[in-house]
Amino acid sequence: MKDVLIIVLKRLGLGLITLFVISILIFGAVELLPGDIAEAVLGQGATEENVAAMRKQLGLDRPAPVRYLDWLSGAVVGDFGNSLVSGSNVSEVIAPRFANTLFLAAYAAVIAVPLAIILGVIVALLRNSVFDRVANVLTLTSISSPEFFLGYILILYLSVKTGYFPAIAKLSSDMSLLEVLHRTFLPALTMVLVVMAHMMRMTRAAIINLLASPYIEMARLKGTPAWKVIVKHALPNAWAPIINVVALNLAYLITGVVLVEVVFVYPGIGQLLVDAVTKRDFPVVQACCLVFAATFILLNLAADVGSILTNPRLRHPK
């Protein structure tokens, strides 16, 4: 167990360095964009005079490295600064949006992960049957279509034509959980369709790979039923790759949802990031990107820890 802890600590340290490098990259990228926040806020009606006045008010007349260090000195003690446009605290702006994104991701994951793994096991069991082929074709089709297209198809059939679900995920604080689940079902379903194929096929491949091993043959020879061979003998050894793919897809559920948010007008963090980039609102862009980066780092770490814990050989190294 001690080794696992050391690995976790090491990886967290590396993660922090990664975040630092990312913050420099993001700052540089925002600087490279044509125009600045004063021009973006004032729009076509900007005159040189009031652009200059606004730059001065926001401190944009200082050189870029100074502004970056200024931001960094706050960030290391947990203060991510204020939005340049609205003046409100970045954490306050991001927290409710990130909570919404996490909710949608969790909603989609709760449906997608068990479904994908169960389907994966079944198609491994019935490999090369009609069921296997159909499941593969359907999931591959949905992963190959762009998210917004899937969203429109779902809206057309489940909202416009039948009226089962609302087309826009209009949320307010006084809704019951059931109502929220109903209103956000279509965006969640879109996400499920997008991430299913990857997880299902990885489960199938990992299991089939193991089915050629001698110990599986042994299990078969002693007369174990096929489903038991897979669930009891093959699956425990297949967890490592599956967990990795699940973690990757969970990260995608959080960071890759911008299009789904736009189509269903869901107030998540992706939309916030897009808005912040158009206005060149650096502190918000920075904070959103760091949240995304941290999500990836943490989920990857969780995946590694998960594969160690499910593998006795790694759990008890000699």
Add this chain to the structure above:
Amino acid sequence: MSNIHDKELIRRMAEEAKRGRLSRREFMHYAVAAGLTASAATGMWSGVARAEPKRGGVFRWGIHDGNTSDTHDPGTYVTRQMIYLAHQIRSYLTMINPDNSLGPDLATEWSANPDATVWTFKLNERAVFHSGRKVTSADVIASLNHHRGDDSTSAAKALLTDVVDLQADGDHAVVITMARGNADLPWLMTDYHLAICPAMDNGKIDWKSADGCGPYKIEQGEIGLRWYLSRHDGWHGEGAYFDNVEMLILNDPNARQTALVTGDVDCVSLVELKTLALLKRSRDIEIDNVASGGAITMPMHCNVAPFDNVDVRNALKLCIDRQEIIDKIAFGAATMGNDFHLAPVQPYWPEDIPQRAYDPDQAKSLLKKAGMEGLSVSISTADSLFSGAVDMCVLYAEQAKKAGININVVREPNDGYYSDVWLKKPFCAVSWGSRPTPDVMFTLAYKSDAAWNESYWQNERFNELLLQAKAELDQERRADMYREMCLLMRDDGGTIIPFFNNFVYGRRSNVKHSGSLAASWECDGARAPSRWWFES
């Protein structure tokens, strides 16, 4: 009216008017054509066709342009979200009426001295902020001062540069002194930046609280997502029939359309023109197609060859087939331009100036006269200007071939178009929002020394007339001056104006309005929540 056929016609027209498909103007036009006298038709319009507004309901309004980083600061209003919201929660001194005339809002009356340099606005004494405090002269002065002074970041600063002094005349009157006479000052007060906010003790305005004296107040909301408003019972105006207004930011055209079709919203502020015909088929949806003062222009730099030759400029104006462009690019939702920057819905529009037609032969002969046969020019454009901006230029290039003119269409990057292409490339496409009066528009983009004189046009007579008309309080003389200016722009100016784009918005058919719709913004000058109602 003895004819039964006519009676049936009138009945049908009344029915159409009730459904909001016929405007007052159209109703009058057809009714008079059908043999009714004008006064009878007027009576009929108010009596038969126009249903009485009913109170109640939640008006859910899908809005096409909103950003999370918008703020309540009126000086930096730029998206539709904030502009529309301002028209609900705040008031202006004056407003554009549904028939596009100027009417009172917070100011009940206004008057000027003979040379239009000193203006007095009397305030409505009943007006109160949502907080319950009375609106006084101090609030108006602080609100206008927000756009003045060296440290102001307001985009409306240029509008008020001529203001030299603001004085309170008692609690309910404000005196504005101008450096130069300006007969349009009451019109300028409708500008969306000039919202009246409560003043603080230090003479600044408190915009952060989003308090105002408009017809609705904010119950809850989040910038860039959704606003939930309730009626402000102390509002000084008439209307505000809905109990609540819910504004939803729906930036995605498809989300907007679906929400309207499924009934998730009652009205959307912009409808995709490409699918307009399909949307019109639905009996549950009514489309409002309203001419506006927003223009598409194609300025040519008059100080650069070959555009320094007036014959070349006019040849290029003659070889554009405006009707085809309106049909194919704007899907019919546009008003034809006539190469002067004043739309039929705007004040002082001269109706007797003949429409310039597509005439490649005359263009050819003009070029021959200028010795420029086989002229070849480049026009810059970008996708982000408006929907179809690149296609429009390509179509124009095809049309110009008939006059032997070769137009090379250059597609420029969207980012930075207005800083790198506009005013720099000698021939380009531009999109302009509507301005309240010809004086504002002409001063902004056609006056010889204007910073945004996009065609670098210098016309002595035009500049002279512009200054005269600005301070002229006699309406008739003023209209004559604007007519002459329009003729100068049309025949000597360097700007091609193919069309004025319409506002096209949709509503569920149970949402009713008076039939005339202000052209200052989408949805009845952004005042749909205080002017429209639900049919029970």
